[in-house]
Amino acid sequence: MTVSLRGSREARDGYQLFRLTGLLDAFSEPAFRRVMVRCIEEGPAHLILDLSTIDFIDSSGLGVLVQMAKKIQGCQGSLRIVTNPRVTQTVKLVRLEQFLTLVSSIEEAEAGLLAATHALANAVAHTLAEASPLADLPAKIKRRKRRCLRPSLRLGIRLARPPIFRAWMGPRRIHRMGKKMPWLPERRHRKI
Numbered sequence: 130m131t132v133s134l135r136g137s138r139e140a141r142d143g144y145q146l147f148r149l150t151g152l153l154d155a156f157s158e159p160a161f162r163r164v165m166v167r168c169i170e171e172g173p174a175h176l177i178l179d180l181s182t183i184d185f186i187d188s189s190g191l192g193v194l195v196q197m198a199k200k201i202q203g204c205q206g207s208l209r210i211v212t213n214p215r216v217t218q219t220v221k222l223v224r225l226e227q228f229l230t231l232v233s234s235i236e237e238a239e240a241g242l243l244a245a246t247h248a249l250a251n252a253v254a255h256t257l258a259e260a261s262p263l264a265d266l267p268a269k270i271k272r273r274k275r276r277c278l279r280p281s282l283r284l285g286i287r288l289a290r291p292p293i294f295r296a297w298m299g300p301r302r303i304h305r306m307g308k309k310m311p312w313l314p315e316r317r318h319r320k321i
Contacts, residue, residue: 145175
């Protein structure tokens, strides 16, 4: 990291802990972003960012925190930020407290990560337990059912006035693939 921002990284069981000191400003933001992106791609996607000893954070520092939170959410991870009153006040000033998860201690952040990990594991187990209705059918019937779920025009079947296509296409008479759709009314334009 740069001179204005110093930090350390610990890879713990299922998450990474970053401890930062100094200034998180426009000068230190590019180096901080590079290090964070590399660590997110390498290690576990769950992060605890300890900003309790940060002296100053500005808008570019908040911007990189938001970008990191989005990147971590894209990797199915979570970010917990341990803050001091100055950082908390800055985050609340720009109304980011709903987007960034702020906690007051590392122990509270660890407990939150543990709860989030258990909730995710339970959700995955619940989803896998509920099999889709097509899962019990033999493969041949599955294929037929899936074909029936496709739009009729893709199969070449012409239906007499399907309400779904009428709402989907509106008053247009020609489908986007160039096929005529005779069940839709012609547009009538008045000449002025």
